[in-house]
Amino acid sequence: MSDDAPSFVRGIFAGAIHDSLLFPFPASLDERDPEETRTVRHLLSELERMSRGLIDSARFDEEETIPEEVIRALADTGWLGLSIPKEYGGLGLSPAAYSHVFGALSSLDASLGVLVAVHCGLGSKAIVLFGTDEQKSRYLPMLARGETLAAYALTEPETGSDAQHIVSQAQPNDDGSWTLTGHKHWIGNGHRAGVIATFAQTPVEKDGKTVLRPTAFIIRPDMPGFKVVSTVRKMGIRGSTQAELVYDEMRVPGDHVLGTVGKGFGVAVQVLNAGRMTLAAGCTSGTRKFLKQMVEFAESRVQFGRPIADYEITQRKLARTASDLYAADAMLGVLTQLADAEGGEYALEAACCKVFASEMVWRAADEMVQIAGGRGFVKPYPYERQLRDSRINRIFEGTNDILRLFIALNGIQGPAEELKELGLALKRPLKNLGLLSEYAASRLARTLGDTSTIDVELHERLQAHAKYFEKHVAELKDGAEKVIREYRKDVVDRQMELERLSDMAIEMFATACVLARTQKLLEENGEDGCARELALCDLFVVDSGRRFRASRGALQSWQDDGRRAVARAVREDGGYGVASALLPDEIPANVDGKR
Ligand SMILES: Cc1cc2nc3c(=O)[nH]c(=O)nc-3n(C[C@H](O)[C@H](O)[C@H](O)COP(=O)(O)OP(=O)(O)OC[C@H]3O[C@@H](n4cnc5c(N)ncnc54)[C@H](O)[C@@H]3O)c2cc1C
Incomplete structure (x- = not known):
């Protein structure tokens, strides 16, 4: 894990868990x-x-x-x-x-x-x-x-x-x-x-x-x-x-x-x-x-x-x-x-x-x-x-x-910078065809390496959650890299993918904060002393993980082309553009005569 940890959220996009920013969870106001x-x-x-x-x-x-x-x-x-x-x-x-x-x-x-x-x-x-x-x-x-x-x-x-x-x-x-x-x-x-x-x-x-x-x-x-x-x-x-x-x-x-x-x-x-x-x-x-x-x-x-x-x-x-x-x-x-x-x-x-x-x-x-x-x-x-x-x-x-x-x-700026060299090679895909896959594989292995883990020794009650979290960090990094590799600078216009990456990161930041807080409560009060908070932690982390996986699963969805096509048609028609199932001949509401 890098000591240079400017942003937790930025870190997880690049596979780094800067846990020193979250652990130990801050003391309460009256303690401080x-x-x-x-x-x-x-x-x-x-x-x-x-x-x-x-x-x-x-x-x-x-x-x-x-x-x-x-x-x-x-x-x-x-x-x-x-x-x-x-x-x-x-x-x-x-x-x-x-x-x-x-x-x-x-x-x-x-x-x-x-x-x-x-x-x-x-x-x-x-x-x-x-x-x-x-x-x-x-x-x-x-x-x-x-x-x-x-x-x-x-x-x-x-x-x-x-x-x-x-x-x-x-x-x-x-x-x-x-x-x-x-x-x-x-x-x-x-x-x-x-x-x-x-x-x-x-x-x-x-x-x-x-x-x-x-x-x-x-x-x-x-x-x-x-x-x-x-x-x-x-x-x-x-x-x-x-x-x-x-x-x-x-x-x-x-x-x-x-x-x-x-x-x-x-x-x-x-x-x-x-x-x-x-x-x-x-x-x-x-x-x-x-x-x-x-x-x-x-x-x-x-x-x-x-x-x-x-x-x-x-x-x-x-x-x-x-x-x-x-x-x-x-x-x-x-x-x-x-x-x-x-x-x-x-x-x-x-x-x-x-x-x-x-x-x-x-x-x-x-x-x-x-x-x-x-x-x-x-x-x-x-x-x-x-x-x-x-x-x-x-x-x-x-x-x-x-x-x-x-x-x-x-x-994605972190992964994008690390992938810059790869990006240059990708600019000439035909010329580099033979070299590309080998180059990409070695370069990736060298620069990005493995994703990091949570170094803090977590209470055993939280360890299963932490394992999922670490897995999700790897998946976010992987998703970010895929999106950058595929769209390079055009990634700025791939808002559906960006929105999902963002949703994944938000869920992960929330989960990491929950783990940090619960860890502190467990250290201070033991399992029995924070049963209520543990129940909330379990519920949140598991539900949040499900939402994460839903975003990851849909990250590069083939349906996005369908969404773009429907949006294009709706824009062209200035609205729904489809006859009512109830009375097809009647043009509902549109004043300009279009359906
Ligand atoms: C009650 C109220 C109080 C406010 N108080 C203040 C204040 O004190 N000071 C101040 O300076 N401002 C204030 N604002 C302004 C507020 O910050 C803006 O409304 C807000 O930043 C959004 O700007 P907009 O309304 O012009 O929406 P737009 O920028 O026109 O956006 C409209 C929609 O398009 C989306 N959109 C825009 N660009 C993109 C893009 N590139 N990609 C995808 N989607 C996009 C937006 O997300 C939004 O959904 C206030 C507004 C309200 C309603």
Whole structure:
């Protein structure tokens, strides 16, 4: 195993298990930092107090706003300075402490969670990570006190996922200031934020030519040319507000560049990595709440003479949610430790965690609606709102589709580099025909070697799981190599394969985190002392292994050609294109006369 272990997830694509990144599983907060734990408990008790009377999720949803007094109360109790360093008046919480309290807030009210996530986790975070001392001293204290809110304005009508190609531009002026022209939409807190981290293309010199590259700026609404055009109505998280902003030749002082000119995309990405951890924490806490609701509802609702919790279909839902939750919790434990490490690399792990937790909370919210039956669908029960609130997590801070591509394309870079020489030979397959297979075999044996094993001595109770895990690492590496060899640089367009590779990696990261956590519990408490957690571990690891094998089995599916063909036909026809089985002559619904 290599000592050079920058990323666990990237490692497994190349067959390397960097177990030192996961084992030993991080100590809990109170073991690590009693003082910070006191702060956490204080924040939670203040939240508890606010939850009685002040925080009214149904009202926020109905009125589509969070009242000023609630924001004031959050500010007065330190909740708006969570991630801001103590020297600037914030609480300077570690990633673990921040994730824990943020999860509690977000599960209490998802809209409040979004408001705080944008303020602490995105807008302020950009200044914490990239601000100069002067910028930090000027802006962070007021943000920590909650005198104003922060926002993070990256998305534009033309560019959402493709954020590198934002259209907004900033031109330098002779006096060192900048003139920003552009349009941002769906900007959380944008209607009332006093400090906004934003992004615009700026001219930079590259190889003797002037090219446009994104730069990050700090802007304020009092800068001439700044306009809030409108706010948006939404399916969920309706208490939070997203605004459309226009920069109409907005003058921005030169000392408001955040980071380096031309390096704004790096700023955006690093802030979003931290944001994805926060989002995963919110989803994990939300799922915990939904599971509690599921049990309460299912125990009290009687049908056919028995509580519906007695029925196995309900029990399956409870068990899946609980075992997923155990995994998400373990992933967060690992992720927060990686994020806390100096220079720690955790972009792929944060992406895995975000995808896993956002899909988990959506499933849980959906199952809660199902368990509640008609009551799941109607007001004043909270379940339909929770479902609406949960949906956005799969979309913002990088859609899960884009994150899956990000995970797979980054993951396969390791094997791709190792296979570069082979790739060169493959460029001339006819010429090298005789040599190729021998060359490929020897080269592969030499560079990639065997996949590694888990070096940590695992408790015997986990050893069977570990063997499967090691086998799956070999299979992921094998799958990644096959895909690279077959498609070479065209692999970037083989999204169906990439999606499956990514799903395999996410399941494996989750499993590895579960093993690390359970190992720690076994060491501390013995088998009898963690029977419940062991049961969750067994359930998750075996189910996750099945999902892994389903993705691996379908990795290079012959049916993908069929999928592409059907998609092509559907696109050509602008829809289904097939007559109704019930009344073939009738053209259903299509206004353009096509079927
Ligand atoms: C409620 C809400 C709050 C938000 N808050 C903020 C905020 O505070 N600040 C901010 O800057 N932004 C914010 N956003 C924007 C959010 O981050 C974007 O919506 C998100 O990044 C996706 O961009 P898009 O909506 O333009 O979708 P698009 O990029 O247009 O994508 C549409 C669909 O196509 C898929 N897709 C796109 N490209 C590819 C590809 N190459 N391959 C395969 N599939 C692809 C996507 O996965 C998605 O399913 C917010 C959005 C909402 C709805």
